Amino acid sequence: MIGLPQTSSAPRWNRRQVTLAAIAVGAVFLLGIVLSSTIIGRTGLDPLLTARNQPPSLAHPFGTDWLGRDMLTRSLYGMSLSVRVGLLAATVSALIGTSLGLAAGTLGGWVDAVITWMIDIFFSLPHLVLLIMIAFAVGGGTQGVIIAVALTHWTSLARIIRAEVLQVNSADYVRLSHKLGRSHLWIARHHMVPHVIPQLLVGLILLFPHAILHEAALSFIGIGLSPHLPAIGIILAESMRHLSTGYWWLGVMPGLLLLLTVQAFDLLGENLRALLNPKTSQG
Amino acid sequence: MQTNGLVGQGLWFRYSPRHPWTVRDISLSVGQGEVVGLMAPSGYGKTTLAKLLAGYLSPHRGSVLVEGNPLPRRGYCPVQLIFQNPELTVNPRWRIERILREGQAPTQLDRLGVHPGWLRRYPHELSGGELQRVAIARVLNPATRYLIADEITAMLDANTQAQIWQTVLAYVQQHQLGLLVIGHDAALLKRLCVGGASPKENRILDLTQPTTALVPQF
Numbered sequence: 191m192i193g194l195p196q197t198s199s200a201p202r203w204n205r206r207q208v209t210l211a212a213i214a215v216g217a218v219f220l221l222g223i224v225l226s227s228t229i230i231g232r233t234g235l236d237p238l239l240t241a242r243n244q245p246p247s248l249a250h251p252f253g254t255d256w257l258g259r260d261m262l263t264r265s266l267y268g269m270s271l272s273v274r275v276g277l278l279a280a281t282v283s284a285l286i287g288t289s290l291g292l293a294a295g296t297l298g299g300w301v302d303a304v305i306t307w308m309i310d311i312f313f314s315l316p317h318l319v320l321l322i323m324i325a326f327a328v329g330g331g332t333q334g335v336i337i338a339v340a341l342t343h344w345t346s347l348a349r350i351i352r353a354e355v356l357q358v359n360s361a362d363y364v365r366l367s368h369k370l371g372r373s374h375l376w377i378a379r380h381h382m383v384p385h386v387i388p389q390l391l392v393g394l395i396l397l398f399p400h401a402i403l404h405e406a407a408l409s410f411i412g413i414g415l416s417p418h419l420p421a422i423g424i425i426l427a428e429s430m431r432h433l434s435t436g437y438w439w440l441g442v443m444p445g446l447l448l449l450l451t452v453q454a455f456d457l458l459g460e461n462l463r464a465l466l467n468p469k470t471s472q473g
Numbered sequence: 474m475q476t477n478g479l480v481g482q483g484l485w486f487r488y489s490p491r492h493p494w495t496v497r498d499i500s501l502s503v504g505q506g507e508v509v510g511l512m513a514p515s516g517y518g519k520t521t522l523a524k525l526l527a528g529y530l531s532p533h534r535g536s537v538l539v540e541g542n543p544l545p546r547r548g549y550c551p552v553q554l555i556f557q558n559p560e561l562t563v564n565p566r567w568r569i570e571r572i573l574r575e576g577q578a579p580t581q582l583d584r585l586g587v588h589p590g591w592l593r594r595y596p597h598e599l600s601g602g603e604l605q606r607v608a609i610a611r612v613l614n615p616a617t618r619y620l621i622a623d624e625i626t627a628m629l630d631a632n633t634q635a636q637i638w639q640t641v642l643a644y645v646q647q648h649q650l651g652l653l654v655i656g657h658d659a660a661l662l663k664r665l666c667v668g669g670a671s672p673k674e675n676r677i678l679d680l681t682q683p684t685t686a687l688v689p690q691f
Binding site: 361362363365366367369370371372373381384385468469 | 527528529547548549550553554556558561562563564565566574576577595599613
């Protein structure tokens with residue numbers, strides 16, 4: 191008998207379990223961010239002049255600012271607001287992208303030409319410049335940010351959906367399906383939708399970090415959310431004035447939280463993509 | 474010209490007005506219970522002709538008739554084409570059992586060697602040969618009257634090739650299907666088309682010959 195080498199002693203997780211765990215971790219983290227502002231209450235937002243400019247400690251993990259407000263509370267409030275604004279903007283953007291992508295892919299002809307032309311125009315302009323222009327044109331504020339982000343982020347998703355529809359439509363298995371007696375509607379329902387839905391879902395989730403970062407960027411330069419709201423971009427903008435005086439935690443800690451949130455969305459999107467694709471879902 | 478069988482009459486086709494004719498004035502017919510070979514090197518429009526006969530493409534001139542009628546525009550098509558690359562003819566997001574049931578209920582799973590263990594798998598988990606058996610099993614059902622096999626065993630080893638052809642030929646003879654075998658392997662075509670049960674009716678057409686050679690001599 192040939193002695194086979196014993197494979198790993200401790201039971202290890204397979205890739206599917208790791209993927210599911212990553213999705214759970216990402217989702218719980220983001221849900222925690224969104225709900226945090228209602229859980230921790232508003233007490234940390236009130237100025238407490240006896241505890242000004244304190245570096246991070248156990249009582250204040252993110253430190254306090256020049257008015258003695260707890261930076262952890264402010265950052266969580268800001269992040270929660272940013273995620274909700276991003277959610278709204280990304281959803282609207284995904285809806286626009288999906289409908290235009292579907293229209294371009296299925297109708298073809300001049301409809302496709304016009305939509306592709308619009309996508310090219312949006313791609314040819316610097317993203318941030320377009321954002322600033324639109325946000326400024328519609329009057330700024332929360333509404334301006336949402337409209338600007340929603341109107342500028344649909345292009346890549348529309349391109350992906352259009353390509354997916356074109357590819358599936360011309361696939362041999364779709365043409366064979368016609369010959370097997372299936373109707374157009376049946377094919378759209380059973381061949382097309384299962385291909386487009388995962389792209390839409392993953393596209394939507396991967397839009398969030400963009401939306402959040404651009405919301406923060408707009409607020410940072412002062413045409414986004416109004417200054418009294420604890421938005422992450424405003425917190426970061428305020429911290430700039432205090433960086434040179436050594437209050438590093440005002441910028442670093444909220445920045446880290448923003449980074450973590452964006453990474454969590456990325457983790458969620460990438461792993462969901464792996465799970466939804468049969469080629470990678472069972473490995 | 475006869476009205477029985479699958480008949481292509483004076484077929485012309487090109488992919489765009491700027492391109493030369495891919496199929497030039499070709500006529501051929503396949504009767505029920507008949508095995509016809511079609512042979513030509515690459516680039517002679519074999520696959521295009523197969524797609525014309527199965528209704529995947531419409532000829533610019535000429536017509537394709539089944540038992541005297543044009544191919545149905547909707548519903549199950551009595552002429553089924555089996556493609557050279559099975560990977561492209563299955564939805565990568567579907568499991569095999571769903572792929573098999575898309576048309577009619579398949580009847581020849583065992584004889585084609587479609588293992589029951591494959592049914593829960595996805596296409597990328599099967600090899601090309603295994604997938605080709607699935608693709609063949611999908612169209613071997615009572616609603617199919619004519620089969621067009623476009624180089625369906627070109628990528629398979631000799632054993633699998635033999636097993637698949639034995640099953641397909643037995644099925645074709647039992648149910649009196651018409652079979653058009655497209656290939657460039659002269660030995661295989663000879664074996665399939667001439668050595669069959671009724672050698673008089675079976676023949677091999679060569680696309681490189683003048684078009685008159687394609688019109689069956691009755």
